[in-house]
Each structure stands twice: as structure tokens, then as C-alpha cells.
Amino acid sequence: MNDKKIMIYGAYGYTGELIARAAVAKGYRPVLAGRNAQKLQPLAEELGLPAMAISLDATETLERMLGDIDVVIHCAGPFSATAEPMMRACIAAGAHYQDITGEMRVYQQANDLHAEAQAAGVVLCPGTGFDVIPTDCLAAALHHAIPTATHLTLGFDSDSSFSPGTAKTSIESLGVGSAVRRNGKVEIIEHASLTRKIDFGRGDKFAVAIPWGDVVTAYYSTQIPNIEVYIPMSPRRAKKLKRLNKLRWLLRMEWVQNWLKNRVEKSVKGPSEEKRAEQQTWVWGEVRNDRRGERKIGRVVTANGYDVTVHGSLAVMEYLLSYEGPGGYFTPSKLCGPELVEKLPGSGTIKIGID
Known part of the structure; x- marks a missing residue:
């Protein structure tokens, strides 16, 4: 699997690290990224993965680094401050974007960027964890x-x-x-x-x-x-x-x-x-x-x-790695179908009734 296909940004946070370790266990070799090189390097060395310390304010550098990335799993909060610059960088670089936020403002921002993402053929899918x-x-x-x-x-x-x-x-x-x-x-x-x-x-x-x-x-x-x-x-x-x-x-x-x-x-x-x-x-x-x-x-x-977030993020990532549909903003169910939750480890089936 290509080392340059996946980036986990904010990989040294609690959930970002869980996702990184699970990705490696599935045979992937994601690029680990984040704002703090000192926090990033120990995990990268332990997992034997490439690492990049990049500020979201360094727009040109970030877009260049994303140039050979297919999917970004964005895990660096607060997403109210970090999601929009990463989404815009992904649109510019042609990389699909997903994150683990539960913040309403981020979903509204992604929806506002729908036309730009659609024109670039880039999927924006925030909320690929337990939220939501x-x-x-x-x-x-x-x-x-x-x-x-x-x-x-x-x-x-x-x-x-x-x-x-x-x-x-x-x-x-x-x-x-x-x-x-x-x-x-x-x-x-x-x-x-x-x-x-x-x-x-x-x-x-x-x-x-x-x-x-x-x-x-x-x-x-x-x-x-x-x-x-x-x-x-x-x-x-x-x-x-x-x-x-x-x-x-x-x-x-x-x-x-x-x-x-x-x-x-x-x-x-x-x-x-x-x-x-x-x-x-x-x-x-x-x-x-x-x-x-x-x-x-x-x-x-x-x-x-948190296990839903790990498995859900990787399930959406795998879906996007082979995705050939249109770009734009999608909710998880719109992108992968309502059955997505049923496919995650530890999940049962959706049951609908009158009580």
C-alpha cells in the first residue's frame, strides 16, 4: 500500500493515535501529521511511519504536502478553528477530507464549501466517528x-x-x-x-x-x-x-x-x-x-x-480510497449508505418498529 495515500492529521491526540494504530494493524502506512513535531515524532518512530509537522496557517506548504495524498483523516481540534483551513487545503490539493468532529459549525462550513469541493472532485465528509x-x-x-x-x-x-x-x-x-x-x-x-x-x-x-x-x-x-x-x-x-x-x-x-x-x-x-x-x-x-x-x-x-470512531473513520477512508463518484459535501449516510453503522465491529443491526 502506498505510504503517501493517507494522512492522519492530529495523530498524537487520543483518538488520532487510536486511528493510526488501527490503520497500521490493517496494513496501511499513513503519513502522520500535526502541528507539534515533538509530540508527533515518538509515535511515528514507534510505528515506523513517515511524519510531517505542518501548521494549518502555512497554506502553501500544507497544500504542497497534500499533493500526493488521497485521503486526509483530520483529528486535530478544536475543529471550529482547524477544520475549515484543512478542508480548503484539501480542495486545493485534490485530497478527500474526513474528520471526527461533532461540532455543528463544521458541518455548516462543509456544506458552504459544497460547490467548490464538487468542482474539484473532492469529497468533504466531516463526522466520520461516533459523531455522527x-x-x-x-x-x-x-x-x-x-x-x-x-x-x-x-x-x-x-x-x-x-x-x-x-x-x-x-x-x-x-x-x-x-x-x-x-x-x-x-x-x-x-x-x-x-x-x-x-x-x-x-x-x-x-x-x-x-x-x-x-x-x-x-x-x-x-x-x-x-x-x-x-x-x-x-x-x-x-x-x-x-x-x-x-x-x-x-x-x-x-x-x-x-x-x-x-x-x-x-x-x-x-x-x-x-x-x-x-x-x-x-x-x-x-x-x-x-x-x-x-x-x-x-x-x-x-x-x-471511541471504537466506533476508529472503525468508522477507517471504513470511510477505505470507501474513499476506491471512490469514483462526484465531489462535494456528504454526511456519512449520504456517502456510504445507512448500513455503514451495521458494518462496524461491535454494532448490531438497525431495527425499526412502532415502539
């Missing part, structure tokens, strides 16, 4: 079950702990609020202002709406105009989250964000391989057409979120 493969595939399957659906609700229940990158992304949303889609438009709402009971697959649980990526991606995949996403949360924790609404102005400040992220950097570690192996994720969805009185429920069980 399982929920996106379930959304597409539910839409197929009720093509005239007007409302889509998604959610997931997991015992998995956060990686540093995921924790930092969550911090960014604290100062903004939660989000839903109403009548086709994204609306920012207060934290913990939408709650309901949901049986994700382990019995009824109190759940809270969160600003998950599907508020954007599920709309692009299904065109359903009303979308909400939930996770289980104790009522006590929901009350604490609700109290933060009064402090959103403070939590948006750069120095507060940096302080919180520095604390994460020092204290949060991703789950071990043994811990990940013990953890599954229950993904749930509901689709409705209230005018017709139609409603269906869908569920799929997957592996731990």
Missing part, C-alpha cells in the same frame, strides 16, 4: 421508514467517559447553549430547557436535549425540518446545567474557555482499551408525521463511542 455515524445512519433509516416525516428525535445512552478532545468541545458549547432545529432552521435554546423520558434500550431514562451534530447533519441527510437530540442525565445534574444559563456570558469569554480547557488537558484522559471493551452504546430515534398520525422508533446498539 450511528445517529446519522439511524436518521436515514427512519426517514426511509416515513419519507413524509416532519419531526425527528435522536439520542444515545453510553457509559463511556470523555476523551480530552470531546471534553474541550463540550466546554465550547457551555457559553452558547443547546440547539434544536425548528421549521428548517437551527435555534439556540437554554441548557436543559428541553427534557423528556426515553427508553434508549435499557428502560426509561430522564433525558436532556443537547447541541449534537445531528441538529445539522440529520437535516442534510433527511430534510426533516424539526430535529432534537437527547442524552440521559440525572434530574439533579440537569438542574445544575440549567443554572449555567445565567453564566453563559461569562463562559463565552476566551480566558474562561482557556482556563477550563487547560484543566481538561491536565486531568482528563481517554478510556483504556479494557474499559472501552466493556462499554456499549444504545442509539435511539423517533420519526413522526403528526398530520398523518404516523410514528416509528428505531434503535441500534454499537461499540464504545
Whole structure:
């Protein structure tokens, strides 16, 4: 396999390293890249892989380095700052782009770049990890079950702990609020202002709406105009989250964000391989057409979120290595089909019913 075909940017992060090791185990020899040469080199030497330290600000150098790369797996957050320059560099260089973000803004940026990517024959597919493969595939399957659906609700229940990158992304949303889609438009709402009971697959649980990526991606995949996403949360924790609404102005400040992220950097570690192996994720969805009185429920069980991210990223990468279709922005289900999640190790089949 050609050493120059795949680049993993941000390979020394928790998830980037997992993807790099899994790629090597499958026989690939990706180029490892990132902004910090000191963090990058030890992993590259251990795996016997080429390494490139490149700043995303060095546009001309980055585009030149991507000239002989077929697929970039972008793993360097915060994606709100790093995704757009990498997407633009991939379009200029003719390399397909995928990433592991869950940030709504990145999906909107990719959609805005659709025409440029299409003209260049480059695929932009952000969200090829747990954010948002399982929920996106379930959304597409539910839409197929009720093509005239007007409302889509998604959610997931997991015992998995956060990686540093995921924790930092969550911090960014604290100062903004939660989000839903109403009548086709994204609306920012207060934290913990939408709650309901949901049986994700382990019995009824109190759940809270969160600003998950599907508020954007599920709309692009299904065109359903009303979308909400939930996770289980104790009522006590929901009350604490609700109290933060009064402090959103403070939590948006750069120095507060940096302080919180520095604390994460020092204290949060991703789950071990043994811990990940013990953890599954229950993904749930509901689709409705209230005018017709139609409603269906869908569920799929997957592996731990980080294992889904590793296997999902590599599955999309392999798909793109032999891809001969048009360029542009795609959600995972639009690119690979709703069955993508069912093909990942540890995943079951999507089941659609009325309860």
C-alpha cells in the first residue's frame, strides 16, 4: 500500500493515535501529521511511519504536502478553528477530507464549501466517528421508514467517559447553549430547557436535549425540518446545567474557555482499551408525521463511542480510497449508505418498529 495515500492529521491526540494504530494493524502506512513535531515524532518512530509537522496557517506548504495524498483523516481540534483551513487545503490539493468532529459549525462550513469541493472532485465528509455515524445512519433509516416525516428525535445512552478532545468541545458549547432545529432552521435554546423520558434500550431514562451534530447533519441527510437530540442525565445534574444559563456570558469569554480547557488537558484522559471493551452504546430515534398520525422508533446498539470512531473513520477512508463518484459535501449516510453503522465491529443491526 502506498505510504503517501493517507494522512492522519492530529495523530498524537487520543483518538488520532487510536486511528493510526488501527490503520497500521490493517496494513496501511499513513503519513502522520500535526502541528507539534515533538509530540508527533515518538509515535511515528514507534510505528515506523513517515511524519510531517505542518501548521494549518502555512497554506502553501500544507497544500504542497497534500499533493500526493488521497485521503486526509483530520483529528486535530478544536475543529471550529482547524477544520475549515484543512478542508480548503484539501480542495486545493485534490485530497478527500474526513474528520471526527461533532461540532455543528463544521458541518455548516462543509456544506458552504459544497460547490467548490464538487468542482474539484473532492469529497468533504466531516463526522466520520461516533459523531455522527450511528445517529446519522439511524436518521436515514427512519426517514426511509416515513419519507413524509416532519419531526425527528435522536439520542444515545453510553457509559463511556470523555476523551480530552470531546471534553474541550463540550466546554465550547457551555457559553452558547443547546440547539434544536425548528421549521428548517437551527435555534439556540437554554441548557436543559428541553427534557423528556426515553427508553434508549435499557428502560426509561430522564433525558436532556443537547447541541449534537445531528441538529445539522440529520437535516442534510433527511430534510426533516424539526430535529432534537437527547442524552440521559440525572434530574439533579440537569438542574445544575440549567443554572449555567445565567453564566453563559461569562463562559463565552476566551480566558474562561482557556482556563477550563487547560484543566481538561491536565486531568482528563481517554478510556483504556479494557474499559472501552466493556462499554456499549444504545442509539435511539423517533420519526413522526403528526398530520398523518404516523410514528416509528428505531434503535441500534454499537461499540464504545471511541471504537466506533476508529472503525468508522477507517471504513470511510477505505470507501474513499476506491471512490469514483462526484465531489462535494456528504454526511456519512449520504456517502456510504445507512448500513455503514451495521458494518462496524461491535454494532448490531438497525431495527425499526412502532415502539
